[in-house]
Amino acid sequence: MTRLRITGLRATPINLPLEKPMWWTGGHYPGTSKTIIEVETDQGLIGLGEAPSVDVVDSIRAMGDRLIGADALDIAGCESLCVPPWQIVQNTDDSSVVKAFGAIEIALWDLRGKVAGEPLCRLLGGAVRKAIPFTEYFGFRAGGEMDPQAVADYCVRMREEHGSTMFEGKLILGDPRIEIDTVKEMRAALGPDAMIRLDSNMQWSLPTAIRVFRDIELYDIRNYEDPVATFEEMAELRKHSSIRMSTHVPDIRRAVAVGAPDYIVTNFAVLGGISRTVRFIGACEAMGVGFWCYSGDAGVATAAYLHMSAAMPWISEPSQSLFRWQIGDVIQGGPFRQVNNVVAVPEGPGLGVTLDRQALAHWHNHLVDNGPLNHFHDPAMPGRFRRLPLT
Template sequence: MKITNIRVTHVNLPLDAPFWWTGGLYPGASKSIIEVETDEGLVGLGEAPWWHFGEVVEREIAPALIGADPIDLADCESRCVPPWQITANTGENAVSVAFGAVELALWDIRGKALGLPLYQLLGGAVRKRIAFSEYFSFRPAQNGAGGEMTPEAIRDYCLRMRDDHGSTIFEGKLIQGDPQLEIRTVAMLREALGPSAQIRLDSNMQYSLTSARWLLRELEPFNIRNYEDPVATFEEMAELRRHSIIPFSTHIPDLRRACALGAPDYFVCNFAALGGIGRTLKFIAACEAMGKGFWCYSNDLGIMTAAYLHVSAATPHITEASQSLFRWQIGDVIENGPFRQVDDTVAVPEGPGLGVTLDRDALRYWAEHFQTHGPMGHFNDPASPGRYRRLPLH
């Protein structure tokens, strides 16, 4: 089998309402959908975490892979990716992420060629339903959605998710630059949701070490399951560990520093950002050996989410719920998407490969949205148009 073509389609996927994060208002995502075509009629699906990486796929990776055997992952990687030890230190590692998006499609082809779901190729499933969190944040109202701009509104939103969908795992950003507001909101959530619900927090590095010390002391009585990036560096997290028992997570996959410093405790990563499924499996195995946890990223579309489902199914070490913005996503590029959790879980697709199928009409619609409106920006601060925020916020 040979690769005959690689097609890249940029898409926008807006959320039903924007949410506040440290960079400003986050309205949705701009991704690149990858289709790897073969001379035997099999087509593998991949997804880049941001549209810029799709440009790298078109410019550098696609020409290198035409004629390659899609089953031979080592050969395909050697055609595209320079030594990662060098590129990681020279700012040239965009090609590693771009190849990671394509590598998903190569695994999809492998599963389709063998008629097996991806989790079977990875050793079989230890679980068939995968846990995902609900998400909450301060969200301005938009077209009948959002409007959770007070602690009371966030509490009521989470209660509705519990009552309507059986949700007991909640993660959120309480980012308004006001620690007192965060404490008040968490106190309301714990009282309303009860002692058994999981509450996880993410500040996207908004706090100084001084503020974070005080904040986490006040939050400890509310049994916080995890706090993601409360401060900006691993060194600050290590110092914060001296004052708090709350576990920390990060999106920065620097395992050596985490082990040397003793913090953070968990990594939350996109598979393409790690270089693909193969490198992700190695990273998770290293985390297990070094006593660090792992779960999956949020705000991905159905192709990447399917990869999360299969890898989580086949990986005993992924014991915590992965992140999810599923409830806020108004569309997807796969048939029957977006995924939606019920009782905190999503079933693993059982079809060959990733087990998902492109919805051509949806792909065309969201590609036209990208063409018409351009990529979605994540750093818009209405209080300071044309200016980027600086951290920490408090």
């Protein structure tokens, strides 16, 4: 097999602002800050990876130093140079090393595809689908939709302009009545066939969630993500409603043990990279727990989602998407945009995407000038963390 020696690694932190800040449980959500990774090799090939945050930049760069001279195609060997024994990391150590290496590991898979001249989905077994479904996003946005009718009107516009019939969003202003009223308006405007999924980022107490579920179940809600704070509370909520639930907490054992949630939604780097994500999805399938992909990423991680969703039959539900709201990206032709609910899988080797170096520099400078984007800012309480009433 071809030996591909790693000669360097670059980690570039960036900001990816949204066109308007969205309200979520923690306050204003103005966009995300990511880390773009380039693994350089002695054959001139460069592999691209992406970390879901910027807190692991130093760890990524330290791992890059350790990987100099390593065979980029020996992914297990590279992991052994960077990550302590898995059971220690998961239980007694700082699991951020998993996220740091997971982002690098995506770049190593990109290199494997480039060496083989094949898209990532073929390396993962081949594509069972080439058009990957993603939801549109909705929510209450500063300077945008701030009442039930406005949210419903926005979704109708997305259907008319882009053929969108799959929607997911956050209706988080701390008032359950507003959420219930918005769902009612959306269903009336979109008709019976549109998919509506909700996400509250654990904003509700269990009694309030029971009330909300009781009132929205009439409107055929496909799924509700993290309605309450714990799996145990989700299991209790299950006794009062047939609405399915998902979570960003990737704990299959606990989900199976307590009987909720039904789906896990997460980022590949958080799981440790492509290889571990394949095994994680296999475990989900064996245990009957669904899986779909995260949102708010740059085009590198999104390309990985597209290839994984193409190759994994178990990913049957549409993944999340903030595509329409993202005002920039770091890949040529980005951000991805769905048409008639789907995005095509990139056809080039590896991830099939190419860095736009001018855009990368622009969004890196945005972070240098403004700092990482703050998800926990509430204009009504500057300098303090937001607390919603868990009624």
